[in-house]
Amino acid sequence: MLVLLKPGAAESAVSDVTSRLRMLGLAVHRTDHEGQVRLCAVGEVGRVDWAQAAGWAAIERLEKIPSPFKLVSRAFQPAATLISVGRVTIGSEQLALMAGPCSVESEKQAFTIAAAVARSGATVMRGGAFKPRTSPYSFQGLGEEGLRILRRAADAHGLAVVSEVMDTAQVALMARYADILQIGARNMQNYSLLREVGQLDKPVLLKRGLAATIEEWLMSAEHVMSQGNRQVILCERGIRTFETYTRNTLDLNAIPVVKELSHLPVIVDPSHGTGIRNKVAPMARAAIAAGSDGLMIEVHHDPDHALSDGAQSLYPEQFEELVGQVRTIAGAIGRRV
Incomplete structure (x- = not known):
């Protein structure tokens, strides 16, 4: 009520x-x-x-609030939520550009990529230290050492850090290193994990599940907010459909729909949304034009030898070109990089 x-x-x-x-x-x-x-x-x-x-x-x-999600709804909070992290306020006219490797592989790799994305205009460095891989034989991440490397690389270039937490036992550890804790698509309905991060005083980036409806996604955000943490950033990263040409189907409809239903900021991950390097930039541009509050982009200086998701990672020079294009689009719709 x-x-x-x-x-x-x-x-x-x-x-x-x-x-x-x-x-x-x-x-x-x-x-x-x-x-x-x-x-x-x-x-x-x-x-x-x-x-x-x-x-x-x-x-x-x-x-009465008609929707099943209450705290997430604009009926409760008509004004947009603004979340300040480092040099960016997510949800404001300033677009949040989060970029970096899928996985932290080494100190040299992390520092090389951090320097490149910071130079191009990113304000947040993404990077995985714990990786939820489909195969148990694939690279699983460097764990806490990966977080240490990620933090040092980001700090050296004035970037905030976002990284994925996979279970409740990792929350305290992740909170020591990351400025934003990411809940991955596979964990969108891990309610124990949602409640745990809901008790933090740190932003949570909540990715949409592989086959989740918008209502289910917003209800997961409700779980976080019900515990007292209002710093929730929604991330559209593509959903699974009958189409197999791309890795997922990036649902850009979700941006204006969520903006109407909720006060929470929403960003887009076109890297996972497409899974194909040369499709990332077109969908990133479309996402900004559709009203996204930012982008999460995978960038790697040597993607052919990346330990994960090399096929969808931009080269640093491609990311730099994309930021320039985003800056142009942003100016046309009253936003800025």
Whole structure:
């Protein structure tokens, strides 16, 4: 239930309403919009006498939130969420450019790529230290040593770090090194992991599942936010369809749909969305034109010898060219790099 307090309600009145709702067994979340306090009361709302609650002195009106996701919805928070990480504010007019290798392979590799993407305009370095590979015989990542290398390389070039966490046991470790914790597509509905990262005071990048609907994706974000962490970044990375020419089908429809339904920022990963190097740039350009708040791009200086996802990784010079194209598109739609 959305509880709208009277404009200018005193903090003591806000506390009183919040306490009374909690005494009824509900969890209460707050946002402020245009001078009005908005409370979202969630839980067993059917057990509450809302007709009686509507008469509480500080309450202006009550509204049902029609969607199953409550905290994620624009009904609760009409204004866009802005998430500041390093030199970028994700969700603002500034586009977030996240770039780097699929996997951290060595110190030389990480520093080489960090220098290249930073020079081209990236603000966040992506890189995997724990890799959820389809085959158990494929490269699984360097673990904590990979995180150390990634952190040093990013720091040397003024970049923030995003890296994937695979299970609850890794959360504390990952939080020591990464500025943004990524939940991969395969873990989008790993509810234990979602609840664990929901208790952090760090941004979470939530990738859409391989065959997830938009509603399922947003409900996963709801799991994170229900634990108190409102710093959720959504990432469209392609879904599995009957089409086999590309690795996945990049669903750019999701960008305007999510923007309408939710206040959370959404970025696009055209590397996984296509799986083909020469298809990455066209889809990246289309994503920005469609309203994406940023891009996550795989970049490797020697992709033919990469230990993972070389076929979809851009060369540094290709990434530099793409950033220039993105800058042009951004200027035409009121955004900037």
